Amino acid sequence: MEIHRAALIFVAGVITASCSENSAPDREKGTSEARRELVRESQAETAEGGDKLQPGEDQIGEDCAAFVRSTKVVPPARAASTDCPGCPAGGTEVLTFRDMKVDAVSCAGDTCIVGVTIRAVFNPGSGETVAGGLTAWIPPEQRSAYLSGHTPSGEQAFRVQISYKRRGEGWQAVEFDRAPVE
Numbered sequence: 001m002e003i004h005r006a007a008l009i010f011v012a013g014v015i016t017a018s019c020s021e022n023s024a025p026d027r028e029k030g031t032s033e034a035r036r037e038l039v040r041e042s043q044a045e046t047a048e049g050g051d052k053l054q055p056g057e058d059q060i061g062e063d064c065a066a067f068v069r070s071t072k073v074v075p076p077a078r079a080a081s082t083d084c085p086g087c088p089a090g091g092t093e094v095l096t097f098r099d100m101k102v103d104a105v106s107c108a109g110d111t112c113i114v115g116v117t118i119r120a121v122f123n124p125g126s127g128e129t130v131a132g133g134l135t136a137w138i139p140p141e142q143r144s145a146y147l148s149g150h151t152p153s154g155e156q157a158f159r160v161q162i163s164y165k166r167r168g169e170g171w172q173a174v175e176f177d178r179a180p181v182e
Contacts, residue, residue: 055105071094071138073130094133095156096120101116101117102114116160116179121155122146122153138156160178162177
């Protein structure tokens with residue numbers, strides 16, 4: 001019986017040893033996978049918030065909407081006086097922002113250049129002068145028609161290049177320009 005008991009203990013020891021050898025690589029494998037997952041999560045957090053590597057799509061969209069809203073019909077000098085108390089002081093928005101699509105992003109250090117296509121529609125209106133925002137992107141014939149009270153129909157697409165500079169932990173749009181022709 002002693003031999004059986006000794007053999008059983010020996011077999012149990014071998015089994016235990018072989019299980020321990022297999023579990024060490026499994027643990028290492030699990031640890032390296034966990035490390036890779038932490039790196040992926042960290043990169044995702046960096047892209048979404050914190051110390052961003054480039055401007056976020058939400059911020060780009062907000063900057064594009066503000067740029068579109070800054071395109072206004074400038075009231076004549078006499079309308080700015082007390083003769084026109086109902087006239088908006090800063091002018092009337094020419095366009096309504098609909099959507100934007102990021103076409104390209106190129107970053108180097110604390111500067112990013114973002115190419116976007118902005119989609120907007122003309123608001124009904126007329127006036128003497130269009131100023132600000134997308135004025136340079138509106139073709140002269142559309143601008144002339146709009147100012148004479150003929151609102152261009154349909155959605156308009158404007159290709160814009162935005163220059164961003166890192167300010168602290170965020171990004172700030174510093175220039176809007178025509179996107180280069182591809």
